[in-house]
Amino acid sequence: AIMTCPFCTLSSERILYDNSDFLTIKDGFPVTDQHTLIISKHHDLVLSRMSEDQLLLLHEAINRSKEQILHFDPTVTGFNIGINEGKDAGQTVMHFHCHVIPRRNGDMQNPRGGVRGVIPEKQKY
Numbered sequence: 001a002i003m004t005c006p007f008c009t010l011s012s013e014r015i016l017y018d019n020s021d022f023l024t025i026k027d028g029f030p031v032t033d034q035h036t037l038i039i040s041k042h043h044d045l046v047l048s049r050m051s052e053d054q055l056l057l058l059h060e061a062i063n064r065s066k067e068q069i070l071h072f073d074p075t076v077t078g079f080n081i082g083i084n085e086g087k088d089a090g091q092t093v094m095h096f097h098c099h100v101i102p103r104r105n106g107d108m109q110n111p112r113g114g115v116r117g118v119i120p121e122k123q124k125y
Helices: 052-072 116-118
Strands: 023-027 038-039 076-082 099-105
Touching: 023 052, 038 052, 052 076, 052 099, 076 116
Parallel strands: none
Antiparallel strands: 023 038, 038 099, 076 099
């Protein structure tokens, strides 16, 4: 059976925002409420091969996501923004996507170290 990419077959009603190269949806398995994904419209695009224009459009999509999240939930006080690139980095859908994860004061006991928590024993330093 041919595996179909879930990001290449998104239903249009899931799309919150899009520009010429990226679209934004709510994460199907959110880490926090309002966790959003920015997904490339091109299945084989990776960060290192993005043009300057694509990088600007990615930046625009990240900023738009943050604005939308803050509009809907003013309790958000921070964001983790991350890209898992490659299976060994934890990427499970092999199609470029960027996580915009809203954070709130008190959502975990000690958030110090943030994305360093991808290796749990290295988060605290």
